[in-house]
Amino acid sequence: MRATVNGEPLELPEGLTVAALLRHLGVRAERVAVERNGEVVKQARHGEQKLAPGDVLEIVTFVGGG
Amino acid sequence: MDELVLGEHRFTSRLVVGTGKYKDFPTMKAALEASGAQMVTVAVRRLDLQARGESSLLHWIPKEMVLLPNTAGCFTADDAVRTCRLARELQLGGENPLVKLEVLSDQKTLLPDVEETIKAAKQLVAEGFRVLPYTSDDPVAARKLEDAGCAAVMPLGAPIGSGLGLRNPYSLQMILDQAKIPVIVDAGVGTASDCALCMELGVAGVLVNTAISGAKDPVAMARAMKLATEAGRLAWLAGRIPRKLYGSASSPLAGVIGGA
Numbered sequence A: 001m002r003a004t005v006n007g008e009p010l011e012l013p014e015g016l017t018v019a020a021l022l023r024h025l026g027v028r029a030e031r032v033a034v035e036r037n038g039e040v041v042k043q044a045r046h047g048e049q050k051l052a053p054g055d056v057l058e059i060v061t062f063v064g065g066g
Numbered sequence B: 001m002d003e004l005v006l007g008e009h010r011f012t013s014r015l016v017v018g019t020g021k022y023k024d025f026p027t028m029k030a031a032l033e034a035s036g037a038q039m040v041t042v043a044v045r046r047l048d049l050q051a052r053g054e055s056s057l058l059h060w061i062p063k064e065m066v067l068l069p070n071t072a073g074c075f076t077a078d079d080a081v082r083t084c085r086l087a088r089e090l091q092l093g094g095e096n097p098l099v100k101l102e103v104l105s106d107q108k109t110l111l112p113d114v115e116e117t118i119k120a121a122k123q124l125v126a127e128g129f130r131v132l133p134y135t136s137d138d139p140v141a142a143r144k145l146e147d148a149g150c151a152a153v154m155p156l157g158a159p160i161g162s163g164l165g166l167r168n169p170y171s172l173q174m175i176l177d178q179a180k181i182p183v184i185v186d187a188g189v190g191t192a193s194d195c196a197l198c199m200e201l202g203v204a205g206v207l208v209n210t211a212i213s214g215a216k217d218p219v220a221m222a223r224a225m226k227l228a229t230e231a232g233r234l235a236w237l238a239g240r241i242p243r244k245l246y247g248s249a250s251s252p253l254a255g256v257i258g259g260a
Helices: A018-024 B025-035 B077-090 B114-126 B139-147 B169-178 B192-200 B218-238
Strands: A002-005 A008-011 A033-036 A039-041 A056-064 B004-006 B009-011 B015-017 B039-046 B066-069 B098-101 B130-135 B184-186 B205-208
Touching (some): A018 A033, B015 B025, B025 B218, B066 B098, B077 B114, B192 B218
Parallel strands (some): B015 B039, B015 B205
Antiparallel strands (some): A056 B039, B004 B009
């Protein structure tokens, strides 16, 4: 299944949840926030929210800034 | 107690510092501590999916400091609103989180796009955010942002990272005269005296990043900014003397030896 993650097109296994995607990418979930097709997916829902082909995902974290 | 009140937060320090452009995290942490600041800005960015086990910024920010996520780098109201929602999620959904709203107009000047800023501010206020908008030093823009329900207004002293200091103190005075919410000077501070000057005009606080992180000795500069902010605040509270064109002797004129 094709999806776009942080602007990069990626080939992902079918039926991934957000939590599974983060594991698949080697990301520790407690330090990131996820947006799916323009809407925030709350951390409590990472385990149930399933991805669909063509999804646009943003995975963000805090960095230094002014 | 002389406090800066923003939303549910009360601060005894009136210096807000950034976390950008430090050469390393240990230097940043030492500078944050030396600044005495109780609130720090952070940016929201895409996680680098290639970099594994990178050191997390949050591990280097003292736990007692309040985070002020910014929308730096956003050029539209929509992007800024999305960034604030992600920032709220990154803080695990605090009720009324503080956000520094920044919607820029172009890469060269980094001046605020006030129209988009006001649009985003209205949306964010409606969603329960405590909005601290970076804006131009325009009293009309400041009034509109206050009317939109912002928790403070943050006019620039000069363009971001320019270090030019407070370029238009008269505009700032107009903003201060009308504002019923805290006015925080954000951007343009180059050195400690800039902080003191802003505070002496009666602003509620100053936000400094590059002038500290880019100094030869960021930790020493952080302390200088702390002292200057405190000194400027004290001078404002103390009430300065009026300016006069001609001299006015400090010592008695009568009783000078050799007189008549």
